[in-house]
Amino acid sequence: MYVPPKKSSFAGLSASSRADVSAINAVLRGRGIALPPERSGEQKELFLSMMTLLAIHANAVFSDPTVLPELMALMQGLNIVIGEGKGTVFDDHTTSMLVTAVRRLLFYGTDLAPAARPARDAATKNTEADVRNTAVQLVATSVRSNHKAFVSQWVHLLPDHAATSPRPFTPTLFTVLLYDPVPRVRSAAYFAVSVLLEDSRPYLQQADDSNRASASFTAYSTRLGCMLAEMHRALAFAVFRENSPHLLSMCLKTVATLVTNTPFYKLQLSAEFMQFFTSEQLATLLFHQDRGVRASAICLYAAAFSTAKPIPGMQEYITSAKAEQLLDRLLGNLLEPSAGPKAETVRLFASLALRNRPYVIRKWPELFPSLKLMVRDKESTVRHGVLTFIQNYTENEEPELSTAAGGGAPDEDEGGGPPAAKEGGPLRRIPSEQWRDILDHILSLSVADPLQSLRAATFACYAHLTGDTVADFQPEEIELLLRRMLTHITDETAAVRSSICKVLGGWIYFPYICENPVYVSDLILALSTLMAREEVLHARVRGAWALANMCDALRISQFRGIPAPEQVCSALLTASLTGSRESYKVKCNVVRALGNLGHSASASWLLQPFDMAREAQTLLSPKRKGSMEVNWRAVGQHSSYSPITATPGANFSVPPRGGSPAPMYSRLHTMLTELVAALSDANVKVRWNGCYGIGKVISNPCLVHVAEAVASLTATAMQSMCTAIQCDPNFKVRIQASQALAAPKVRALYGSSLSAVWTAVILALKVVHVTDDLDQFKLKNTLKNQLFLTLRHLIEVSGPIAAELSLHDLLGAHSAYLSSTLDAIEEASGPLQPTPPPHPPLHPTALSPTPAAGGTSSSVVLPTSCDSSSVGSGGVAPTPECSSQCAENARGSCGGALSEGSAPDNVLLLRSEFADLRAFLEGHHAHSSTLTGADTAAQEGT
Helix, strand or coil, rough: CCCCCCCCCCCHHHHHCCCHHHHHHHHHHHHHCCCCCCCCCCHHHHHHHHHHHHHHHHHHHHCCCCHHHHHHHHHHHHHHHHHHCCCCCCCCCHHHHHHHHHHHHHHCCCEEEECCCCCCCHHHHHHHHHHHHHHHHHHHHHHCCCHHHHHHHHHHCCCCCCCCCCCCCCCCCCHHHHHHCCCHHHHHHHHHHHHHHCCCHHCCCCCCCCCCCCCCCCHHHHHHHHHHHHHHHHHHHHHHCCCCCHHHHHHHHHHHHHHHHHHHHCCCCCHHHHHHHHHHHHHHHHCCCCHHHHHHHHHHHHHHHCCCCCCHHHHCCCCCCCHHHHHHHHHHHHCCCCHHHHHHHHHHHHCCCCCCHHHHHHCCHHHHHHHHHCCCCCHHHHHHHHHHHHHHHHHHHCCCCCCCCECCCCHHHHHHHHHHHHHHHHHCCCCHHHHHHHHHHHHHCCCCCHHHHHEEEEEEHHCCCHHHHHCCCCCCHHHHHHHHHHHHHCCCCCCHHHHHHHHHHHHHCCCCHHHHHHHHHHHHHHHHHHEEEHHHHHHHHHHHHHHHHHHHHHHHHHCCCCCHHHHHHHHHHHHHHHCCCHHHHHHHHHHHHHHHHHHHCHHHEEEEECCCCHHHHCCCCCCCCHHHCCCCHCCCCCCCCCCCCCCCCCCCCCCCCCCCCCCEEEHHHHHHHHHHHHCCCCCCHHHHHHHHHHHHHHHCHHHHHHHHHHHHHHHHHHHHHHHHCCCCCCCHHHHCCCCCCCCCCCHHHHHHHHHHHHHHHHHHHHHCCCCCCCHHHCCHHHHHHHHHHHHHHHHHHHHHHHHHHHHHHHHHCHHHHHHHHHHHHCCCCCCCCCCCCCCCCCCCCEEEECCCCCCCCCCCHHHHHCCCCCCCCCCCCCHHHHHHHHHHHHHHCCCCCHCCCHHHHHHHHHHHHHHHHHHHHHHHHHHHHHHHHHHHHHHHHH
16 A cells, blocks of 8 residues: 655655765766756755766666665655755756656566566565655655646656557556556556646646647647547556555546546547446446445546536436436435545535536435434534535525626626536526525534534535525524624634625625614624724635625615614724725725715715714724614614624724824715725726726715715816826726716716816827737727717716816817717717616625726727626626626617617717717817918918
């Protein structure tokens, strides 16, 4: 049985000259070998010296058996040095040297490459087997130390043709695992191959075996495809050839690793693999008498069911009667006392939940009793398998999308389920009774699991609850779920707290929660406390995301059911500004929260003074008279759990930006100051969200009635966006800034910055094509369309041009360009519709609205808001679903107005909109022509 070498102390190299590097160097000099030029320190010098000696001894051992002890000591010492990772230098030279030496030793002492002296007695055979075993171990240790460095050596370690042919033998790892006479050497070879294949999916995506017939040139991708085909054939041959249960188990695990990383959809070996996979010989191994073989065979089936893209022909096999009979027999393994087969079986059904959910739904009455027992199992692998099954089973359910304004469509690809997992027909939604079974008998027990990773995985399952399912629950059941979340949000593990924030950030969009003042009160208290006390970045990012989603959900619902919306707004504003924001992942969510909050708040609340320290103390002391606890719950509702309070002495003040004590400003001033500061942030996601937030705030309908009072504040925000629309290097930020500049509904909100906004839009149109970045250049047309929309909005809100004296000089200076621009808009006009509403609310897997990172088609016009993003990064590109809706909205709002095949009525409408501006431009042009003619005549007369 092969056991990977244990990590040993570097002091163990004393026998191999660790203490006397000069001795090894003397040996090298005596042999006329010079050290490589790169050596920094004793450890690196030792490693390079030992590698050089290994190459020498691997050649000499066949003619001089006396160097065998020194060769074994060198390989064992290298195993220790590489395992420690101290001083190792794996570059093209050293990896090639190591692989060349090992390949010479793979057949040492066998009939394939006999040793210098005949191997007759058992002791000599054992010594020669030790040489081969240690050489294979050295490969495995080196690959684990630096997997990327050995990718170039795959062609020397793995076969690309005739892997199962007995002659001629090629010194590869597969020749060893198939034909070496000693079992422990074959075991080491299986392990080395598994290490080579682990996490190799990105590298193997290059494989392509469609052009094998080319005789003149063989592309590396084609050779890689041939290597994969040969490895599959060789391992299938080995599965039916091995007799030892231990070696058979290792062989099956190696096949499972290979299947997980093979891109079957690009290769021609799918039919050959399915023939092997559906064979009766492989099916019998699922019920082998050895439990290790059974567990490994089930692991292979689970890997085949859960590949990133379905194997061609696998879906048909899963839904066949033969497969269902086989799976029905495997249900008995869930009650097996051995943990290995039981854990692999539940993993198999977890993989099946992604491919054949109707079968799992039908078999739920048989699966549920076993799952209830296994969630109490003493083995953590079994409990983890149960949670993986629940996660996959519930994750497949498509979340409902409200038509209200808010976030972006969910990213189904980010959810982990491949496209085929969505195929479920009428049985796609999990019945509410099954959800009750999961919540009451499985997740309610695993929330108290002693392992933090399992507790975090438990709460990740709660995030898959959808609004339709929660609508079927009783009020007591909903309250029990929230109590469970808020009880564990103070868990000692940051991963658990982060998972709970993800759950709460998704649930807040459910009407049964966001319209209940008791639930909203307790959620704000819990999240604000977490934001004030949290030290782990990932949990703080999730907390900020949940708060931003809460602001978004309340904006969508327009505070329906909330008796004191101004207190809610105060609490959310304080909670959003509480705690540290040194990470852009937190900043982008904070500015999104401020934007959504400023859009839905009343004008009187926005103009009130804001005292951060006092409001934070009131927020986090809920038992004080006059606090949220007293006022919000005066409507006759009651919550059976106590809100969470903050730790005494927590700092809830916002540090002043200039270092001096900040004067008392209004809430609107505080919010716009934060949003304007975001526009100058180094991170593009923060800048994009800053533009989004400013657009939301200045589009608040309540500001129309106090436009004169807030004109100075909105004008400052306008100036910042005027700079962004012209100078920001990212075109998505410019697009969002252009949308924000068109947000004010009345002329008064522009204040004294109307002329600056006109100037910025005209200059931005002139430089829309100026960029060195190809990804940004692809968005040129999208930005241009949005600037046209903003220009139309400015024409509308400016009123009679003759009355706007501040615009006369500007429009006169750009009269020719504006005339050609209006002609272009009229020529490309289409059906005109009002600005489309934003997207439905965020899916729980999203975090914050951000611009897409990749290139977008130049014909797509971004919508007013796009809130889809990723948890791990704090914001990613809009999803494919979101992008398609963006395109539809663009065609309805601005894209349609700029598309070909316009309707005559729309042209007339545009001409009526532009009539006043055209009259001014024509008058200016005529006046300029008159002056020019008079000057010319005067010059001629002179």
